Amino acid sequence: MSNTESHAPVEVCRGDATAGPVRQLLPSKAVQLGAGTEVRRLLPTLGRRMIGAWCFVDHYGPDEIAARPGMDVPPHPHIGLQTVSWLLDGEVHHRDSLGSDVLIRPGELGLMTAGSGIAHSEQSPDPHSPVLHGAQLWVALPGADRATEPRFEHHAGLPVVTEPGCRATVLLGELAGARSPGRVHSPLVGLDVTLDPGAHVRLPLEPDFEHAVLTVSGAPDVDGGELAPGSLCYLGSGRRDLAVRARAGGRFLLLGGVPFAEEIVMWWNFVARSGDEVAAARTRWAAGGFGEVPGEPLAAPPLPPAPLVPRGRVR
Structure with missing residues (x-):
């Protein structure tokens, strides 16, 4: 997925990790994506730029698209990151x-590693299902891997960890010995957690990670307070587990990782280390240097x- 804003702001990525647990609800903004989809952009946002390497x-959704084209994101480029498509x-x-x-499709991982450069497009097929609902996430690549060869992975079968009242699909990283087949370049985790009505569970966490929860349906109680659908709650670091409840059921994504120490600058669809690198990628894209993808x-x-000045994880 792309940042399709016509006047892309400079995203100075700082992360601002804390030394211990917090509970900070992060604001979102509505962004029109192509011609058919409006999304809630939750990161980067005011006061929070990164969660681990998640940047x-x-x-988006759930949107009724039975009589509409649905998602229509034209071909666009990426460098220095991974995209995680989750439906x-x-x-x-x-x-x-x-x-x-x-x-x-739902439950399948689309993991694209841009590395030195890749272009892609995303559309709802024709015909398509009547409802569209999902998340698009980016992971910043560390310096040693940011110019790696681009690749795309499609994993239709992901590990699932179950407990009474809870089911967690491991998108990336590991939970309770279950490891995602998706290749990552820094310590991180991504989970899709479904809670049954009346569930009360504790999820194990890596204390060296910082974490956040994105509610996608229902209103689960996370760390002592309910989170409405479409909200992102930053939880800080230093936690060994996370208490979650759901009176009426719920579903959320748990994102986490070791705080990303490198200085980066994010502009449009690029994650780079300097303004010159961004400018060169933009020129390359205008000259058709990212390869061919069908469509305008x-x-x-x-x-x-x-x-464009890179910054680090300093408040």
């Missing part, structure tokens, strides 16, 4: 400059007048 979180309802047709042509490519917005 971008969009939540709760509906389907998305992924095509990229490596030749990947895949229909992603998305034009890059103009660069901002101020220099």
